[in-house]
Amino acid sequence: MALFGSLFCRLVLGLVIAFLFLPILIVLTVSFSSSAVFAFPPPGFSLRWYASLGKADSMLQAVWLSTQIAALSTAISLVLGTLCAIAITRGMIPGAKAVATFMASPLMLPGLVLGIAFLQAARDFGLRDTYSTLLIAHVVITMPFIMRTVLASLSLFDFAMVDAARMLGRSYPAALWTVLVPNILPGFVSGGLFAFIASFDNYPVSIFLVDVRTKTLPIQLLNQVEMSPDPTVAAISALLILGTIAALIVCDRLVGLKRMASI
Amino acid sequence: MTLARDDLAVMPAAAPARWTFDAKALIAVPGLVFMALAFAVPVLMLVGDSFVDRDGFSLAGYRKVLGDPYYIGIIGNSLQLACITTAVCLAVGYPAAWALARIRGAWQVILFALIFLPLTVSIVVKTFGLTIMMRRDGIINFLLVNLGFIERPMRLVFTEFSLYFGMVNVFLPFMILPLYSVMRMLDPRLLDASASLGAGPVHTFLRVTLPLTMPGIIAGGTLVFSISVAAYVTPGLLVGDRFMTMSQVMAKAYLNIRDFQLGASMAVIMLVISAALILASSYLVRTPGGERR
Incomplete structure (x- = not known):
């Protein structure tokens, strides 16, 4: 009976993995199809949809914009979030636990609600520049990922090392930079990776903030899927999937996958 | 110095x-x-x-949403979507997470990575893949016809079947990972002890396994429910206007019909649902229901 149960569970696990990969494999298959419709099985192999990516200007612009926004917002969150996390861990500020919850709470709110709030606030404050509005909103989106991983890393860090560096003559900022930062680098890498992915993949917040000329990649992709779905969309999606896998492998080499997932 | x-x-x-x-x-x-x-x-x-219109304080937005059977139905749709998605994810995810937690060695790392990887793939990309699968000439119809379940391809896209299929596909890892992290900590000797004391598999499951894995069920359930009640991209592409959800109404209120008070009221109702859920789950985890002992 126990053996039967464990076989059953393994069978379910295998089916679940197949099920999860199905849409991903379909996108990869279609991107190499020689046909412009998404017939299954595909009639033949071709790289024409990858070749046509070079001419897809609006798509390439969207990739570039999303990369900039994701990189900048992650960097800003890393700096602001880490400084805040240090103060929280060291109990320098009153109500440290409440502050930590506050800084991580955008993750718990529905994305659309956040997006609407940003849209209204930008209007009321007279902020018209799409790029800076997107950037500010994406710092809020990425902040929880940084807070969670950096707080977890700091809880394992021995702050006596910072005091030791200061006794040896370093100033407080220099002590943080030379002692603390290298020690919690794994937290930065995993938190930064997830923050970057969260920003790069964000749809529900960005949809309220983009304009006709400034569109992030998920918005542009979904537009294209709704308007004129062709395998060019599959080709760029396939490149995105491969890029994500590459980033995961690099980060796994740096810090280990298990550690990344245990945020 | x-x-x-x-x-x-x-x-x-x-x-x-x-x-x-x-x-x-x-x-x-x-x-x-x-x-x-x-x-x-x-x-x-x-x-x-949400409490203001052109003339000042007003509850018109809430009156519109909570007094109209149409909008009540939409809130019901969102809750139904979240409930069914969470239930299916739990039913499928529980045995899968159990197997993942019991397997040891290199296989566990590989299988864990395979559950984890789909999470990092863009939701827009996965939903796009799902819409291709659901086409009349897509892989689902191809399989159903070739396995002899149906005579000829049927329309799947824009049906509730494709909606739930897609929602479970996108959100299942969010159920498996919290379950797995709790199950991994469970000492397998407890199950042997229960069996050697004469308990059957069902009894062991109900009295030992289930209570001990309850924190994982609560964590995974809360996570899947709260993201699926607010889901926008997946329902939008897979059923569209045939199955309106709160997210759809909010987006339309701001992007199309420009009824900001309607959108804001809907957003606040969704906020209340999310907040209630988070509070309820943290209360459930803290309650001494036996799972912590």
Whole structure:
């Protein structure tokens, strides 16, 4: 009976993995199809949809914009979030636990609600520049990922090392930079990776903030899927999937996958 | 250098130590001010907007949403979508997470990576893949016809079947990972002990496994429910206007019909649902229901 149960569970696990990969494999298959419709099985192999990516200007612009926004917002969150996390861990500020919850709470709110709030606030404050509005909103989106991983890393860090560096003559900022930062680098890498992915993949917040000329990649992709779905969309999606896998492998080499997932 | 020596000299004294305490706390200020202005203020303003129309204070938005069977039905749709998605994810995810937690060695790392990887793939890309699968000439119909379940391909896209299929596909890892992290900690000798004391598999499951894995069920259930009740991209592409959800109404209110009070009221109702869920789950985890003992 126990053996039967464990076989059953393994069978379910295998089916679940197949099920999860199905849409991903379909996108990869279609991107190499020689046909412009998404017939299954595909009639033949071709790289024409990858070749046509070079001419897809609006798509390439969207990739570039999303990369900039994701990189900048992650960097800003890393700096602001880490400084805040240090103060929280060291109990320098009153109500440290409440502050930590506050800084991580955008993750718990529905994305659309956040997006609407940003849209209204930008209007009321007279902020018209799409790029800076997107950037500010994406710092809020990425902040929880940084807070969670950096707080977890700091809880394992021995702050006596910072005091030791200061006794040896370093100033407080220099002590943080030379002692603390290298020690919690794994937290930065995993938190930064997830923050970057969260920003790069964000749809529900960005949809309220983009304009006709400034569109992030998920918005542009979904537009294209709704308007004129062709395998060019599959080709760029396939490149995105491969890029994500590459980033995961690099980060796994740096810090280990298990550690990344245990945020 | 001088600062360090001063610190050493005045270590036992309270007053200078207090001064350094305050100065160092300033490092938290930029992040806090930013999040207050860019996050707390907009959300509070949104809540405020839901109580205001052109003439000042008004509950018209809420009256419109809560007094109209159409909008009540939409809130019901969102809750139904979240309930069914969560239930299916739990039913499928529980045995899968169990197998993942019981397997040891290199296989566990590989299988864990295979569950984890789909999470990092863009939801737009996965949903796009799902719409291709659901086509009349897509793989689902191809399989159903070739396995002899149906005579000819049927329309799947824009049906509730494709909606739930897609929702479970996108959100299942969010159920498996919390379950797995709890199940991994469960001592397998407890199950042997239960069996050797004469309990059958069903009895062992109900009295040992289920209570011990309850924190994982609560965590995974809360996570899947709260993201699927607010889901926008997946329902939008897989069923569209045939199955309106709160998210759809909010987006339409702001992007198309420009009824901001309607959108804001809907957003606040969704906020209340999410907040209630988070509070309920943290209460459930804290309740001494046996799972912590």
